[in-house]
Amino acid sequence: MEYIPQILFIVALAFSVWFFARNVGRLRRNILLGKDVDKTDNKPARLNKMIRVALGQSKMVTRPIAGFLHILIYVGFVIINIEVLEIILDGIFGTHRLFAFIGPVYDFLIGSFEILALLVLISVIFFWTRRNIMKIKRFWSKEMKGWPKNDANNILYFEVILMVLFLTMNATDYQLQMNGAEGYAEAGAFPVSQYLLPLFDGLSNSTLIAIERTAWWAHILGIFFFLNYLYYSKHLHILLAFPNVYYSKLTSNGQFAHNETVAKEVKMMMDPDADPYAMPEEDASDEVPEKFGASDATDLNWFQLLSAYTCTECGRCTSECPANQTGKKLSPRKIMMDTRDRLEEIGENINKNGEFKDDGKKLLDDYITREELWACTTCNACVEACPVGIDPLSIIMEMRQYLVMEESAAPMELNNAMTNIENNAAPWPYNQQDRLNWINEN
Amino acid sequence: MSENLKVPTMASMMAEDKKPEVLFWVGCAGSFDDRAKKITKAFVKILNNIGVDFAVLGTEESCTGDPAKRAGNEFLFQMQAATNIEVLNAYEIKKIVTTCPHCFNTIKNEYPALGGNYEVMHHTQFLKKLLDEGKLKVEGGQFKGKRITFHDPCYLGRANGEYEAPRELLRKLDVELVEMKSCKSRGLCCGAGGAQMFKDAEPGNKEVNIHRTEEALETKPEAIAAGCPFCNTMMTDGVKNKEKQDSIKVYDVVEMIAEAGDL
Numbered sequence: 082m083e084y085i086p087q088i089l090f091i092v093a094l095a096f097s098v099w100f101f102a103r104n105v106g107r108l109r110r111n112i113l114l115g116k117d118v119d120k121t122d123n124k125p126a127r128l129n130k131m132i133r134v135a136l137g138q139s140k141m142v143t144r145p146i147a148g149f150l151h152i153l154i155y156v157g158f159v160i161i162n163i164e165v166l167e168i169i170l171d172g173i174f175g176t177h178r179l180f181a182f183i184g185p186v187y188d189f190l191i192g193s194f195e196i197l198a199l200l201v202l203i204s205v206i207f208f209w210t211r212r213n214i215m216k217i218k219r220f221w222s223k224e225m226k227g228w229p230k231n232d233a234n235n236i237l238y239f240e241v242i243l244m245v246l247f248l249t250m251n252a253t254d255y256q257l258q259m260n261g262a263e264g265y266a267e268a269g270a271f272p273v274s275q276y277l278l279p280l281f282d283g284l285s286n287s288t289l290i291a292i293e294r295t296a297w298w299a300h301i302l303g304i305f306f307f308l309n310y311l312y313y314s315k316h317l318h319i320l321l322a323f324p325n326v327y328y329s330k331l332t333s334n335g336q337f338a339h340n341e342t343v344a345k346e347v348k349m350m351m352d353p354d355a356d357p358y359a360m361p362e363e364d365a366s367d368e369v370p371e372k373f374g375a376s377d378a379t380d381l382n383w384f385q386l387l388s389a390y391t392c393t394e395c396g397r398c399t400s401e402c403p404a405n406q407t408g409k410k411l412s413p414r415k416i417m418m419d420t421r422d423r424l425e426e427i428g429e430n431i432n433k434n435g436e437f438k439d440d441g442k443k444l445l446d447d448y449i450t451r452e453e454l455w456a457c458t459t460c461n462a463c464v465e466a467c468p469v470g471i472d473p474l475s476i477i478m479e480m481r482q483y484l485v486m487e488e489s490a491a492p493m494e495l496n497n498a499m500t501n502i503e504n505n506a507a508p509w510p511y512n513q514q515d516r517l518n519w520i521n522e523n
Numbered sequence: 524m525s526e527n528l529k530v531p532t533m534a535s536m537m538a539e540d541k542k543p544e545v546l547f548w549v550g551c552a553g554s555f556d557d558r559a560k561k562i563t564k565a566f567v568k569i570l571n572n573i574g575v576d577f578a579v580l581g582t583e584e585s586c587t588g589d590p591a592k593r594a595g596n597e598f599l600f601q602m603q604a605a606t607n608i609e610v611l612n613a614y615e616i617k618k619i620v621t622t623c624p625h626c627f628n629t630i631k632n633e634y635p636a637l638g639g640n641y642e643v644m645h646h647t648q649f650l651k652k653l654l655d656e657g658k659l660k661v662e663g664g665q666f667k668g669k670r671i672t673f674h675d676p677c678y679l680g681r682a683n684g685e686y687e688a689p690r691e692l693l694r695k696l697d698v699e700l701v702e703m704k705s706c707k708s709r710g711l712c713c714g715a716g717g718a719q720m721f722k723d724a725e726p727g728n729k730e731v732n733i734h735r736t737e738e739a740l741e742t743k744p745e746a747i748a749a750g751c752p753f754c755n756t757m758m759t760d761g762v763k764n765k766e767k768q769d770s771i772k773v774y775d776v777v778e779m780i781a782e783a784g785d786l
Contacts, residue, residue, distance in 0.1 A: 143709075332632070333632055333682060333683050333684065334681055334682045334683075335628040335631075335632050335678055335681075335682025335683050336628075336632035336633060337592060337593075337633065339633070339636040339637075340597045340601070343597045343598050343601050344601060344636075344637060346598070347598070347601040347602055347605050348605070350602075351605050351606075351609070373597065374595065401705075401709065403711055403712040403714060403731045403734070403735075404725070404727070404731065406711070406731075406734060407724075407727045407728060407729040407730065407731050407733075407734050408726075408727035408728030408729060409724070409725045409726070409727040410725065410726075411725070452725050452726075455722070455725055456724070456725040456727075457717050458677070458712045458714060458715070458716040458717045458719050458731065459593045459677075459716050459717030459718075460677040460681065460712035460716050460717070461677060461681040461682055462677075462681065462709070462711070462712065464681075465681050465708055465709070466709075478593075478595065480595075481593075481594065481595030482595040482596075482597055483595075484595055485594060485595035485596045486595065486596065486597065486598060491594060491595065491596070492722050492723075494721055494722040494723065495594050495718055495721055495722050497721070498590060498594075498718065498721035498722075499590075499591055499594065499596055499599055502586045502588070502590070502591055502599060502603060503599060503602075506551075506584075506585030506586050506603070507551040507554070507555060507585070507586050508551060508586060508590050508720075508721050509551065509555055509556075511554075511555045513582055513585060514582050515554075515555075516549070516554045516555075516581055516582050516584055517530070517532070517554075517579070517581040517582060518554075519549075519553075519554060519555075519560040519563060519564065520528055520530050522560065
């Protein structure tokens, strides 16, 4: 009988880890549905950027209030996880405060966790207020209705619940320690939860133990649940921000992706010795001609798909976007959210059918409209604004390439400009022979 | 008024078996747009005045392909790029300066993958270098003490991280430099990039250039400085829309330097 809690705990832990691993597997599979792109270069520079931007949160603080509050939650989250390790070991071995033997260091750790928990709680309340009471504009855009809106609040509620449970657990533990209850040897420091003691005033040891155990169990089961909530949530960024920054673009923002397939074709066209009637090379004969650009999520590369899962929908990109600021439909955040939604749909399709069965849908038109794509000024404000290295512009460009090179569906004025470039070497209908006329004009 | 601009072409230099130090890439706007041609001339006046050894491609120059690439026409872009690179490499060009941030960005960042490797500078960077070398003298002149705000071109600033060269030049002009609420890495686009210059905007509640002009006007400037022919057009239109064209002019930084130096 005495092993029952341990067995239950191990079952809960195993299920939570198994379910999480299953979803990580799906996540990985979905991301790898994207085209290959070589990101193995410049490892030291990538590591450096990851340390600065992801670990060091350097881009978060361009908005000082949100940045500061976020750092509190981030540090709290990372450090309080040391306590979760102890809780898990206690659960497995049926011990209580296993690490207590390290003495004063333990007191210091528990004390710091408590202070961090309080700071997290305060930050979360600020975040909730900014989102729901102050109604900061970027949290109330069109794409933030329904699940995205609820998801954001769920995370905040969850963090409140976890922190309250953590502090309740500590407060009752502290009271039991002071009462000299069996199994509650003195350990830890409780700079925050000591103020909760009046709430438990006069309760018997057995009631206190019941509350302490309930809080302990609810806290750790809550963490197991939260871990598995990640895959369905924008909160995945707590894990994916790191690889996403690592693999993000290192070259200057102005350098758009190079297309080698087109380069080969152009080279052949420019080669005076090329035989236009030549038979295709043997090994090229059964190659399917590559589609230009992207009309569906799987036409994008794996880094772009990783970014779609990384996006935490903070909306900094959208709030900096000149098109969005002037009322156009384009929202870089929506580009990322749509990409993830479509990729998830494709993933679900594969889960159900074993392989992807055509569902008659695609990212273009069913999710992202042409109007959104053509509103972009390619100004890179969204790329610059993203705290985790997401490049929504690269997806817009891929989709424009599809529209122009596969469907010849550019807006008419752009077709005129492009025809001019082709014929007169300038986007306007002027003759190339007149390019120097300015010298003699007044 | 005869301005006596000395603008040698690469072809004429080649005929004399000479090679210029630097190629001035004029760009389509700089060659054909009436407003931008003034920027081109202002830059040439300064080059002539200092005696910089430069040349232009003239009728051998063609669109870099920037608008085609940003519009999604990779094929047309690469055709343009290949043609230009062939010409540039035939003349063994090593250094290029241009008054257009779009040409600057494309040649600097996107030509190398296609076999075009050059040292490329925006004209504000080039002038800043001349200033540092003591070859260019910049004096306040008529702009001394004037309240000026600088609009960052996306393809100079965010795209290539150059925020200081144009500001340094403006400070040398002794102007009172005031910043807009979104500037430098957070500078708001003028609305022309990504081939938007050549099409109507999508439906919305405002034009981007009007929005940006409002930000500029909030600083109560006596003039607006820009570093891109397209930004210049957009901001000039914005100022006209606000009926401020008589009191607030939009200049390129190089025009201010030329005017201050009575060139």
